[in-house]
Amino acid sequence: MDDKALSTHLQTLLRAQGLSAFEAPVRDVIAVAWRRSAPKQTVSRLGSLHALQPGTGRTPRPKILLAAHMDKIGLMVTQVIDGFCRVAEIGGLDPRILPGQPFIILGREPVPAVVILPPAALLPPDRKADAARLQDLWLDTGLPAAEAARLIRIGDPAAFAQQPVVLANERITGPSLDDRAGIAALTVCLEELAARPHRWDMIAAATVQEEETLGGAATSAFAVKPDLAVAVDVTFAAGPGLPEHKTFPIAEGPTIGIGPNAHPAMVRAFEQAAGKAGIKYALEVMPANSGTDAIALQITAEGIPTAVIGIPLRYMHSAVETVALADVRQTGRLLAEMAGALDDKFLPDLKWE
Numbered sequence: 001m002d003d004k005a006l007s008t009h010l011q012t013l014l015r016a017q018g019l020s021a022f023e024a025p026v027r028d029v030i031a032v033a034w035r036r037s038a039p040k041q042t043v044s045r046l047g048s049l050h051a052l053q054p055g056t057g058r059t060p061r062p063k064i065l066l067a068a069h070m071d072k073i074g075l076m077v078t079q080v081i082d083g084f085c086r087v088a089e090i091g092g093l094d095p096r097i098l099p100g101q102p103f104i105i106l107g108r109e110p111v112p113a114v115v116i117l118p119p120a121a122l123l124p125p126d127r128k129a130d131a132a133r134l135q136d137l138w139l140d141t142g143l144p145a146a147e148a149a150r151l152i153r154i155g156d157p158a159a160f161a162q163q164p165v166v167l168a169n170e171r172i173t174g175p176s177l178d179d180r181a182g183i184a185a186l187t188v189c190l191e192e193l194a195a196r197p198h199r200w201d202m203i204a205a206a207t208v209q210e211e212e213t214l215g216g217a218a219t220s221a222f223a224v225k226p227d228l229a230v231a232v233d234v235t236f237a238a239g240p241g242l243p244e245h246k247t248f249p250i251a252e253g254p255t256i257g258i259g260p261n262a263h264p265a266m267v268r269a270f271e272q273a274a275g276k277a278g279i280k281y282a283l284e285v286m287p288a289n290s291g292t293d294a295i296a297l298q299i300t301a302e303g304i305p306t307a308v309i310g311i312p313l314r315y316m317h318s319a320v321e322t323v324a325l326a327d328v329r330q331t332g333r334l335l336a337e338m339a340g341a342l343d344d345k346f347l348p349d350l351k352w353e
């Protein structure tokens with residue numbers, strides 16, 4: 001997959017719907033993209049997609065599960081009054097970035113809307129400078145009351161309507177790069193591994209509900225019962241005004257998480273794979289819960305040795321999340337290098353130390 005094809009693939013993922021607990025549309029897109037290199041696919045009871053790429057080692061073969069979440073953040077309609085909707089958030093949404101955003105309500109049919117808040121001039125003087133609060137924000141559809149009642153029901157999801165934009169320097173911006181960038185990295189990994197023999201079975205998973213419950217990762221790990229698992233998600237990229245020690249440079253490769261969610265032997269395996277393939281990376285300190293699928297993968301059954309790989313991303317949980325295409329590719333390459341290097345000794349030698 002060359003850069004142009006990867007960019008197109010990622011933009012197709014960004015255009016696909018699939019808020020947390022409503023992932024079916026994006027799952028269909030991913031299933032088609034992964035079919036070329038991993039045609040044996042299943043869907044879990046909660047809706048996660050699993051794609052198997054068989055290894056060449058003796059059966060029963062050890063398995064590694066590489067998981068990225070396909071759900072995305074957005075809003076949910078809680079009340080319809082005339083043509084206006086009150087909303088709750090799906091996933092963590094910062095109300096400061098919502099006013100003025102175009103949305104699409106996914107009701108009986110798609111309904112365009114904009115997020116409005118009262119003009120400052122009409123607010124009491126002591127509230128003029130307040131940051132926007134979700135309870136003050138409405139979606140305005142412009143619809144007459146009867147038509148709004150026909151098309152929109154409470155519980156309908158609403159997604160950012162912002163379309164992906166390619167910025168200079170192969171930067172891609174748009175909503176849901178968290179974690180569709182991770183899905184695209186898995187696509188790269190699957191294609192790399194399809195082209196070379198690898199001993200372990202590799203299962204790529206597009207998990208559901210990461211933004212809300214981690215229920216996709218927990219149930220996928222239980223269904224697949226892998227020997228090792230990796231959560232591939234986005235992390236904070238450096239940018240103007242941000243603390244350097246909490247962010248990672250963009251276009252300089254993925255991060256390898258270290259901390260309680262990351263098994264030390266897997267961290268070493270990723271560092272070795274990166275060194276061998278000449279892939280730049282940064283270590284990311286995660287002293288507590290990594291805030292990714294890793295926590296659910298890791299504590300399934302009697303525990304699954306897990307790693308956390310991050311793709312630096314700017315403006316997380318906004319409509320203009322931004323990644324460097326090169327980081328998506330290098331993340332996919334790193335996953336393929338690590339998974340492809342797993343041999344018959346890795347598990348017997350595995351100790352947490």
Ligand SMILES: [Zn+2]
Binds near residue numbers: 069179210234
């Ligand atoms: Zn994420």
